[in-house]
Amino acid sequence: MSFLFEDFKGWKEYCDQHNKSLHQSVIDYEVEQKEISEALIWQGLENAYRVMKEAVQTGLTEDMKSKSGMIDNGAKKVFNHKQTVLSKEFQVLISRALAAKEVNSCMGRVVAAPTAGASGILPGVLVTLQEIQGLSDRQIMEGLLVGAGVALILEKRASIAGAVGGCQAETGSAAAMGAGAIVYCLGGNTNQVFNAVAITIQCMLGLVCDPVAGLVEVPCVVRNASAAAIANSSAQIALADVSAVIPVDECVEAMGEVGQSMETRYKETAMGGLAATTTGQAISKKVLIQDIEMLPDEE
Ligand code: SF4
Numbered sequence: 001m002s003f004l005f006e007d008f009k010g011w012k013e014y015c016d017q018h019n020k021s022l023h024q025s026v027i028d029y030e031v032e033q034k035e036i037s038e039a040l041i042w043q044g045l046e047n048a049y050r051v052m053k054e055a056v057q058t059g060l061t062e063d064m065k066s067k068s069g070m071i072d073n074g075a076k077k078v079f080n081h082k083q084t085v086l087s088k089e090f091q092v093l094i095s096r097a098l099a100a101k102e103v104n105s106c107m108g109r110v111v112a113a114p115t116a117g118a119s120g121i122l123p124g125v126l127v128t129l130q131e132i133q134g135l136s137d138r139q140i141m142e143g144l145l146v147g148a149g150v151a152l153i154l155e156k157r158a159s160i161a162g163a164v165g166g167c168q169a170e171t172g173s174a175a176a177m178g179a180g181a182i183v184y185c186l187g188g189n190t191n192q193v194f195n196a197v198a199i200t201i202q203c204m205l206g207l208v209c210d211p212v213a214g215l216v217e218v219p220c221v222v223r224n225a226s227a228a229a230i231a232n233s234s235a236q237i238a239l240a241d242v243s244a245v246i247p248v249d250e251c252v253e254a255m256g257e258v259g260q261s262m263e264t265r266y267k268e269t270a271m272g273g274l275a276a277t278t279t280g281q282a283i284s285k286k287v288l289i290q291d292i293e294m295l296p297d298e299e
Pocket of ligand 1: 117118161162163166167168170171208209210211215216217218219220223268
């Protein structure tokens with residue numbers, strides 16, 4: 001059954017032929033791969049979604065200052081700011097994505113979905129979707145399963161790691177998972193779900209991985225917020241049946257090709273992009289000195 005997540009075309013064909021929903025096909029796959037019961041899969045999903053909700057809550061209520069000082073309670077500032085740009089819901093979405101990712105940057109507990117660097121996107125998207133649309137936990141978990149199916153294909157055909165494919169592979173993959181999950185949770189059909197994934201990949205394509213001082217803080221935290229916004233815009237577009245034009249499997253192929261051709265300095269090495277700026281370099285030096293000062297004295 002592992003052929004199921006080779007590509008999106010095959011996934012759709014399998015579901016059509018076996019009269020399975022997208023989320024049920026992922027359950028079947030997980031049961032087969034992990035050799036555990038369906039009940040245990042749902043239990044794992046419940047745990048994962050609980051940790052996501054807790055991360056959002058923690059990031060919005062507890063002190064979130066990272067050791068480097070680069071992250072300093074940004075989520076709470078956004079959440080409490082009086083001025084809204086679009087709507088209260090948009091403000092809350094952004095602050096939740098920031099919040100969960102700040103928890104990761106401050107060494108708290110998150111769900112790596114698909115990676116720790118992108119751990120704010122699904123919590124921000126799904127908790128906000130559930131609240132606005134009045135969805136049950138079960139519906140959200142079905143969306144999470146669809147997101148997992150999306151990630152399996154991206155991992156196979158491109159990458160979900162910044163060190164391999166740049167930030168497009170990390171925050172881009174999480175945004176694609178989120179967009180697919182939103183459309184699925186809102187009753188979209190398979191074409192619309194996959195179209196949302198394709199549109200998201202198109203929006204995130206080419207994003208480099210350039211963490212300042214090699215810490216997953218800047219620009220990672222703000223990219224979680226922008227990726228959450230893109231997941232929502234892509235879902236909105238896909239639900240209206242606006243075509244991505246380039247089929248989803250070809251978008252994934254493009255993502256893999258762009259990732260492969262990206263220079264090493266844009267793959268989590270902290271040697272290019274924002275990490276290589278004057279300020280980025282100065283922060284890097286400061287962090288290094290802090291680390292040396294914290295080393296235990298040798299006798
Ligand atoms: S910049 Fe790199 S480390 Fe930061 S979120 Fe993106 S892929 Fe991860």
